[in-house]
Amino acid sequence: MDRIRIVGGNELKGVIPISGAKNAALPLMIASLLTDDTLTLENVPHLADVEQLIRILGNHGADISVNGRRERQSEGYSRTIHFTSRNIVDTTAPYELVSKMRASFWVIGPLLAREGKARVSLPGGCAIGTRPVDLFIEGLTALGALIEIDGGYIDAKAPDGGLIGARYTFPKVSVGATHVMMMAATLARGTTVIGNAAREPEVQDLAKCLNAMGAKITGAGTSTITIEGVTSLSGARHRVLPDRIETGTYAMAVAMTGGDVVLEGTEMHLLDTALEAIRRAGAEISTTGSGIHVVRNGAGIKPVDIVTDPYPGFPTDLQAQFMGLMTRSSGVSHITETIFENRFMHVQELARLGAKISLSGQTAKIEGVERLRGAQVMATDLRASVSLVIAGLAAEGETMVSRVYHLDRGFERLEEKLNRCGASVERVSD
Ligand SMILES: CC(=O)N[C@H]1[C@@H](OP(=O)(O)OP(=O)(O)OC[C@H]2O[C@@H](n3ccc(=O)[nH]c3=O)[C@H](O)[C@@H]2O)O[C@H](CO)[C@@H](O)[C@@H]1O
Ligand SMILES: C=C(OP(=O)(O)O)C(=O)O
Incomplete structure (x- = not known):
């Protein structure tokens, strides 16, 4: 079964083409x-x-x-x-x-x-x-x-x-x-x-x-x-219209690692609420001729509370990724999941990387930490698995994500897209 090895610490810089949704x-x-x-x-x-x-x-x-x-x-x-x-x-x-x-x-x-x-x-x-x-x-x-x-x-x-x-x-x-x-x-x-x-x-x-x-x-x-x-x-x-969840995921990855990336072929209006939350967390986001430009230079990640909701609310399919981002914020944030009753399985895996998260019903409290450390983690579902990748990109050392078949359901050429922007992500076949 394939696994993904990430060596964290690199800023993302370059262009990521966004796939059809x-x-x-x-x-x-x-x-x-x-x-x-x-x-x-x-x-x-x-x-x-x-x-x-x-x-x-x-x-x-x-x-x-x-x-x-x-x-x-x-x-x-x-x-x-x-x-x-x-x-x-x-x-x-x-x-x-x-x-x-x-x-x-x-x-x-x-x-x-x-x-x-x-x-x-x-x-x-x-x-x-x-x-x-x-x-x-x-x-x-x-x-x-x-x-x-x-x-x-x-x-x-x-x-x-x-x-x-x-x-x-x-x-x-x-x-x-x-x-x-x-x-x-x-x-x-x-x-x-x-x-x-x-x-x-x-x-x-x-x-x-x-x-x-x-x-x-x-x-x-x-x-x-x-x-x-x-x-x-x-x-x-x-x-097929551009994938707003893939767009939001990579925007959060840039907000997490710092850097400067153009998300090509996608459109802001597909995910206004999520982009606004990423902006409040400290990234600059603007439209370019070819897509969306995301930059985070130097500034730390600010804590932001979100509640998932049907469109045009914050999408549940970006909840896990946003939690990944919040693990390194400079304060305490709260994430409330209102769509699915069991969509917090990434919490225990993020904890393996050093995240401090506690659950109370449908709300997670995330106390941002200064550093995450690479570890072995397991993908439990599609979006949970990519939240581990986002955290792994910012963690010190090596993160190994198992059960990546979950990722392959929804992210086209993830390793290639991230590596072209300077990340170190490798698929390992056992
Ligand atoms: C392939 C696809 O597009 N999947 C998306 C779709 O899933 P999906 O279409 O399955 O999600 P729904 O919008 O139907 O689910 C919303 C809520 O309604 C409940 N419900 C749904 C149907 C029903 O007959 N009874 C009922 O109670 C569900 O359990 C859930 O609590 O929308 C979800 C919500 O944005 C996304 O997370 C999924 O990524
Ligand atoms: C939950 C998802 O997919 P599915 O509805 O196919 O399980 C998803 O795309 O995040």
Whole structure:
């Protein structure tokens, strides 16, 4: 199993290209099941989750080629991938495939809308909370679906004549349930109005792509989304938006080590709240022609309190990284996690590097320390693992991160990107 060795202490200087967003690419890929035409996605990151979803879509009958080549042959950054699901050959998404990744459950929306039925295993994904699927069930039921849970699978059937547009307000904001309801409603009869919808940029990106495919969606990016059903969707070409979580992660890495880096190909408005927190911690952040410029020269790291919230709040997917940064602040900070009930597994690993963190319910109190010292640590989930990398970049000596398969789910060429800016990060295969 691969590990990552980091020798800390170097400032980061240079340019880091930001990849297409994993959390946009996944629903966009799934949307290809809604049409028998070809959906071409540009700027798709080369990540374990994307590869896994390629396998899942292939199981449903999608024909997938990468830059004109067959899947898995391209080594390049951010690929262009063509998805064609001429016929859906199987409406079952089996446990063996779905249990590895939360988003794969989302195929339930397109399969139900296009084929009138779907049998999808209950999902897996990062172990950061119980992550139930009740909101998906309620939303799809509102569209007329009959849903049963059977042997660990959700069995969903559309009424004769297909799903029916409806008004439904989510009792809680869910990114995944918003994606699924929006996709399912594109092919429903009549109009659907989703209340308390997720406003994340990835939801907006999916709506933009669906509209390019012929859907009639308005309001994405606000909490009310209206979808007028159409009888069929066509193919389209769409560029995946930049990864705001990768952007925030590298911005925090620069704030942590000091240095001067341009995050290329990304946009500030995708993560205003997180960038504001990094600024308050002491980094200077500005827009350049090619992306975002992050600098921290000399000044220490100031303590900043944050609370995670649905977009446009501080993203839970940057909470662990921000905690990594706060471990070296000059005072006491508090981080409150409101989205997932078990997203503090990085706390005990950061402690191995010398961090002083105590937990009280959903709030972590971080007492900044003057120095961290390298140690052996274990990645427990995707974002937790990269918080250990951020801490390792500033720690004295060698940090060895095990279970890096978590990192490979969401960070494209992490070692290469950091090393090009002067870090010392190496993958070790045992
Ligand atoms: C692939 C992807 O895009 N993953 C992101 C997505 O996950 P995901 O879409 O799974 O997250 P949700 O927005 O659905 O989850 C938000 C909260 O709602 C709860 N919930 C969700 C569905 C449901 O049926 N019932 C229910 O109670 C969850 O347990 C959680 O407490 O949004 C999260 C919140 O920004 C991010 O951390 C994940 O990185
Ligand atoms: C939690 C994440 O992913 P997933 O929803 O796929 O588990 C994430 O991207 O941080």
